[in-house]
Amino acid sequence: MKWFDYAVPQSLAETTHLLSTHPRARPLAGGTDLLVQLRSGAKVTGLVVDVKYVPELNDLSYAPTRGLTLGAAVPCCRIRSDQAVRQAYPALGEVASLLGGTQIQNRASIGGNLCNAAPSADSAPLLIVLRATCRLAGPVGTREIPVEDFCTGPGQSALQSGELLVSFHLPPPPSHFGACYLRFTPRNEMDIAVAGAGAGVELENGTFRSARIALSAVAPTPLFVREAGNWLAGKPANAESINTAAEIAKAAAKPITDMRGTAEYRRHLCAVLTRRALEAAVRRAKEARA
Amino acid sequence: MKTDDYVVVGTRPIRHDGADKVTGRALxxxxxxxxxxxxxxVLRSPHAHARIRRIDVSKALAFPGVKAVVTAADLPQCPDRLVDYGEGPMRLRHLRGNILAGDKVLYKGHAVAAVAATSRHVAEEAAGLIEVDYEILPCTLTVVEAMREGAPLLHDDLRTVEFGEETGSVSNVAEHFRHVLGNADQGFAEADVIVERExxxxxxxxxxxxxxxxxxxxxxxGRVHIWCSIQGAFWARDAISLILGLPPSRVKVTPMEVGGAFGGKIRVYVEPVAALLSKKAGRPVRxxxxxxxxxxxxxxxxGSYTTVKMGARTDGRITAAQAYMAYEAGAYPGAMVGFGAICVFAPYDIPNVVIDGFDVVVNKPSTAPYRAPGATQAAFAAESVVDELAERLGIDPIEFRLKNAAKEGTRRADGPKYPRIGCLEVLEAMKTHPHYTAPLGGPNRGRGVAVGFWFNFTFPASCTISVNADGTVGLIEGSTDLSGTRTSIAMQAAEVLGICAGDVNPTVADTDSIGYTGVTAGSHTTFDSGWAAYEAARDVIRQMKERAALLWGLDPTSIEFAGGAFRAGERALTFKELCARMDETGGPIIGRATVKPASTGGSFAGNIVDVEVDPETGKVSILRIxxxxxxxxxxxxxxxxxxxxxxxxxxxxxxLNEEYFMGPEGxxxxxxxxxxxxPTSADLPMIETLIVEVPNPDHPFGVRGVGEAPIVAPPAAVANAINRAVGVRLQRLPMNPPAVMEAIWKKKG
Amino acid sequence: MTHTLTRVRTTINGEAVEFLCEPRQSLLECLRDILGLTGTKEGCNDGNCGACTVIMDGRIVNSCLVLGVEVEGREIITIEGIAQGGRLHPLQRAFLEDMAVQCGFCTPGFIVAVKSLLDQDANPSEEQIRQWLANNLCRCTGYDKIIHAIRQAAAEMQEVKV
Structure with missing residues (x-):
């Protein structure tokens, strides 16, 4: 690994200043992706900016009326064990338990998972179906974008030069809402998704009031399949509608063939996982409080 | 000393190196x-096959903190010859070529140059400044491709040896051999059912x-001292001295604790490179x-390509078997296909057999042994076909194997006749194990069985035992300890000496401190070094009898040693008591022994595996094994x-999931x-074990090496279980989810 | 090229420690190469094997994925800090008694990881143990005897408490 300097800013302003004045600066949260990439030479840097001491990036707060604010550097272990997350967004706690093993979860953040912008990022489909938005801060101010617009290609994101992902905002879950993210991996743990599917559904008298479906690892970016959710709205929550939505998701997938699986296999998995995720989301929505 | 009244043998003492291993002190x-x-x-080739036109190390040498740079030019040029460290003969030029590439790189990762510097970051950065001019050549990556006419040739001087004789034709096939037993054509003609698979x-x-x-x-x-993680200190010493052009006496290897090896740490890789760097830098290099x-x-x-054809009569007797086995050696000859050929039909008494083996070079790393090298690939093929035959004949798969099981006197196709072996006993134990008849408890589940063989190696071994006045002993041995063999060796000495295992202090010594001892491989260590410890302990007893005789004024032959005490008539001294009188009876006592056993006694192992297959994703879960x-x-x-x-x-x-996934460029x-x-801890269930004991007549305690045979059967057992779960027979490893899914799709049409 | 080293003040196994390192050096490198604590092992250097597991502020981390400079002001426990006052931790004893060690290379990482588990949950199920340890690879044992040892140690530690 080539020499780099290290900075520990204490404020957001200091952070964005460092990032915008050092063109090759890299923010460090848990380091579980960054340090691996620096070591392999996949990324280079002259300055590592440790963002873990910036208050806004460490915020994890929930209010029933406002929803959840999740700082970009909050490690998965905090998310996983947070009472409010477990009650209001159980699927988010599950995703925090999916990223790597225990050691990784004690360091890795959802923000880092998204900033790494891998097509296989497990947190992305779930954040999309939870209607999460990203708050970005840069030298010229802050802006908000939906999670589905954050990744722009493998390893590429909407972050401008000098800009930083500060936090996510998740709206309060509607009544009779359920969500689930499922991924498929050959190993049961410590693996990269061959394909993944997230589903979020709102039920009303046995029909879908709304639904959102998003996929991972089957396109250059995490893929929001808006049309599948739209199609479900107003349909009865039964096997037939779920299967049709799963087929729509499958049709939307644009997977490649690589060492994790063929395009055909991945498309097939999209249908299977979407169906299973929808079934689980529906079960949860039925159990959810009004 | 064969008896069931052992005091130490068969018990479970805590390992002598245990405290060091659980506290982080082990080095x-x-x-x-x-x-x-x-x-x-080490700077490595980014290409799978290329000619090195030029290497310029000047920028690396000038980099601050760099103390030395070496390339193949720093290796002494000595005449080529065949060398043999027990894995089969290998050319010295190939051994050396794998350490640092000469004029050609033969796989991606082939060492090209190396840098020594004040830190690993500096060394790595400097290595990146070495300029290598490559002429990229087409590569060949699989055994099937490499055997084709017109395939890119790795070595322009590799002449195929056919049936033991050099043919003069240059190809990627280093060797083709054949084992014949009986008449396979006739055997197949007698068969009612024939199964042939690829x-x-x-x-x-x-x-x-x-x-x-x-x-x-x-x-x-001018002396070289190397501390390394290696399976055999002596083999490493001999290989390093050959590569460096030094007499073995100039090289001392101190084996460090070894963090797993399984055959992969027999050969040397970075050891000679570190030595060359040290020579240039004048400082130790790690x-x-x-x-x-x-x-x-x-x-x-x-990797391998194998076809197996087997025929059987309706009465369940296998009449003939044929195997065509082509294994990838990687960059240099030595695919261990010969070992696979020994094992492929080893569990069975088959009158008519023909086996063809091919050792083929490809542009991948030079292969090395991995736990029963060559046998697992072979058993995957043969045990799948055996299972299919049993299925076709409607015979229980264990029953079918029992009907054909090899036993004492059975002749194997590669020549030897079995001494007393435990194949039948293993199969019987599998049949009566509660697992075999337990309910599967759900859909898409299946149970598979398979059996495997490993013949086990024997190598020379040395041991010395020094007696302490307090009745304990120090034991020095030369087998590096990969898994607790210090203790299994010490236990054999303790049994002879009539003391407890904890009273033996075993040490694995460097190459200057103990006699020649073979590599910890081939499941030989507890067998051979244990035997040496047994003999060294007997040497101690012999000398102590003389001391007792001296004390009692008797002839040594009148002294008996039993139950931990030296006796003559009414007189008795325990081992400890006599140790205390060592000084007055002539001073220190050291027992010593070297052994070179001729035969080993092979080991059979079998598995029962329950799987559940997710028919929608193809994922296989191991429920019970x-x-x-x-x-x-x-x-x-x-x-x-x-x-x-x-x-x-x-x-x-x-x-299920392990594989080298190769890109087209190698x-x-x-x-x-x-x-x-x-596999992670989340991928496996508890693993039940059942030890069968059919004593090896060729070892003082009846030991058979156990380290390797257990890997042989599982892939076949899993394949057979998958078939019983979802009705598809997979003939390609790994049987990962996409592969299983594809097979299910194919079956459904 | 003059690079300044960074001074790091931290607590390791209960003792205040100060060292100088390069920002690019991982905690693992600092422990092994600067502080001489070689019980923590490097198996992959990319967070996938768990051999370098240490406890940082009460949570297990892969020390290869932590920079040395990041541990300023933190508390680190390594394998060298598990046995107390010359006495093995019950886990270490159980690993010995149940033959949960084969080559012993992954063992420090396992013991550190499991100590942290048992600190949180005195009686974990087999499934919880397997889940917790998924980041700790062992190639020798098939995990069977490790799981046995952990359950035995947990039982023993509970008995002592009662």
Whole structure:
């Protein structure tokens, strides 16, 4: 690994200043992706900016009326064990338990998972179906974008030069809402998704009031399949509608063939996982409080 | 000394190295700290096949902190010859060529140059400044491709040896051999059912957790001292001295604790490079392989293409068997296909057999043994066909195997006639194990069985035992300890001496401190070094009888030693009591022995595996697995179970998810422990074990080596279980989810 | 090229420690190469094997994925800090008694990881143990005897408490 300097800013302003004045600066949260990439030479840097001491990036707060604010550097272990997350967004706690093993979860953040912008990022489909938005801060101010617009290609994101992902905002879950993210991996743990599917559904008298479906690892970016959710709205929550939505998701997938699986296999998995995720989301929505 | 009244043998004492291992004190390959220590880094080829036109190291040498740079030009040029360290003969030029590439690189990861510097970061950065001008050549990556007419040739001087004779024709096929028993054509003509199938396996890695690591000091007196993580200190010494052009007496190898090896740490890789760097730098140099290099540049085990044809009569007797086995050697000859040919039909008494074996070079790392090298690929093929035959004949798969099981007197196709073996006993134990008849408890579940054989090696071994006045002994041996063999060796001495295992203090010595001892491989260590310890202990007893005789004024032949005491008539002295009188009876006592046993006694092992297949994703879950093995005599049953469980786990990994995923240009795309998917704790159930003991008549305690046989059967057992779960027979490893899914799709049409 | 080293003040195994390191050096490198604590092992250097597991502020981390400079002001426990006052931790004893060690290279990482588990949950189920340890690879044992040892140690530790 080539020499780099290290900075520990204490404020957001200091952070964005460092990032915008050092063109090759890299923010460090848990380091579980960054340090691996620096070591392999996949990324280079002259300055590592440790963002873990910036208050806004460490915020994890929930209010029933406002929803959840999740700082970009909050490690998965905090998310996983947070009472409010477990009650209001159980699927988010599950995703925090999916990223790597225990050691990784004690360091890795959802923000880092998204900033790494891998097509296989497990947190992305779930954040999309939870209607999460990203708050970005840069030298010229802050802006908000939906999670589905954050990744722009493998390893590429909407972050401008000098800009930083500060936090996510998740709206309060509607009544009779359920969500689930499922991924498929050959190993049961410590693996990269061959394909993944997230589903979020709102039920009303046995029909879908709304639904959102998003996929991972089957396109250059995490893929929001808006049309599948739209199609479900107003349909009865039964096997037939779920299967049709799963087929729509499958049709939307644009997977490649690589060492994790063929395009055909991945498309097939999209249908299977979407169906299973929808079934689980529906079960949860039925159990959810009004 | 064969008896069931052993006091120490068969018990489970705590390992002598245990406290060091659980506290972090044990020193492994990378743990040595020396003053002035430099870090080395090896620059490796980015191409699978290329000619090296020029190497310019000037920028690296000028980089601040760099103390030395070496290339193949720094290796002494000595005349080529055949050398043999027991894995079969190898050309010295190939041995040397794998250390640092000469005019050609033969695989991606082939070492090209190395740098020693004040830190590993500096060394790595400087290595990046070395300019290598490559002429890229077309590469050949699989055995099937490499055997084709017109395939790119790795070596323009590799002449195929056919049936033991050099043919003069240059190709990628290093050797073609054949074993014949009876008349296969006639045997097939007698068969009522014939099954013939084609099998593929891909390159897999031993996956030891500790990367290769070596520290070398080329001293000012011209002596070289190397501390390394290696399976055999003496083999390493001999190989290093050959490569460096030094007499073996100038090289001393101190074996460090070894963090897993499984055959992958027999050959040397970074050791000679560290020595060359040390010579130039005048300081000790340590090289620790990055994990990527462990995958790309050590010795994984061969991928293979095998066809197996077997015929049987309706009465369940196998009449003939035929195998065509082509294994990938990697960059240099030595695919261990000969071992596979020994094992392929070894569990069976088959009158008519023909086996063809091909050792084929490809542009991948030079392969190395991996736990029963060559046997697992062979058993995957043969045991799948055996299972299909049983299915076609409507005979229970264990019953079918029992009907044909090899026993004492059975002749194997490669020549030998079996002495007393435990194949039948292992199969009987599998049949009566509760697992075999337990309900499966759900849909898409299936139970598979398979059996495997490993013949076990024998190597020379040495041992000395020094007696302490307090009745304890120090035991020095030369077998590096990969898994607790210090203890299984010490136990055999303790049994003879009539003391407890804890009263023996075993040490694995360096090459200057003990007699020649073979590599810890071939499941020989507890067998051979244990035998040496047994003999050294007997030597101690013999000398102590003389001391007792002196004390009592008797002839030594009148002294008996039994139950831990020396006796003559009414007189008795315990071992401890007599030790206390050592000084007055002539001073220190040292027992010593060297052994070179001629035969080993092979080991059979079998598995029962329950799987559940997700028919929508193709994912296979292992629900239950039982390993049964003939250990001859289990010296330390806990260690034996550990070997069985470890072999089963590796076998399951090989069966389901492990593979070298190669890009078209010969780049391994998954050279990390994330993407090379060895089983995690979340992927395996508990692993049940059942030790069968059919004593080996050729060992004082009846020991059979146990380390390797347990990996042989699992992939076939898993394949057979998958078939019973969802009705598809997979003939390609790994049987990962996409492969199983594809097979299910194909079946459905 | 003059690079300044960074001074780091931290607590390791209960003792205040100060060292100088390069920002690019991982905690693992600092422990092994600067502080001489070689019980923590490097198996992959990319967070996938768990051999370098240490406890940082009460949570297990892969020390290869932590920079040395990041541990300023933190509390680190390594394998060298598990046995107390010359006495093995019940886990270490159980690993010995149940033959949960084969080559021993992964063992420090396992013991550190499991100590942290048992600190949180005195009686974990087999499934919880397997889940917790998924980041700790062992190639020798098939995990069977490790799981046995952990359950035995947990039972023993609970008995002592009662």
């Amino acid at each position: 492994f390959g990378a743990d040595l700290q020396l003053s002035g220590l430099l870090d080395g880094y 099998f593929h396996t891909v390159t897999v890695h031993q996956g030891y957790l500790e990367p290769q690591a070596a520290t070398a000091l080329w001293n000012n007196d 090289i620790v392989m990055p994990r990527r290099d462990v995958f790309e540049a050590t010795g994984p085990t061969p 039982t390993s049964v093995q003939d250990a001859g005599k289990a010296i330390h049953p806990g260690c034996v179970e550990g070997q069985m469980q470890g072999g089963a786990a590796q076998g399951v990994g090989w069966a 780049t391994m795309l998954n050279s990390s422990l994330l993407d090379y998917r060895t």
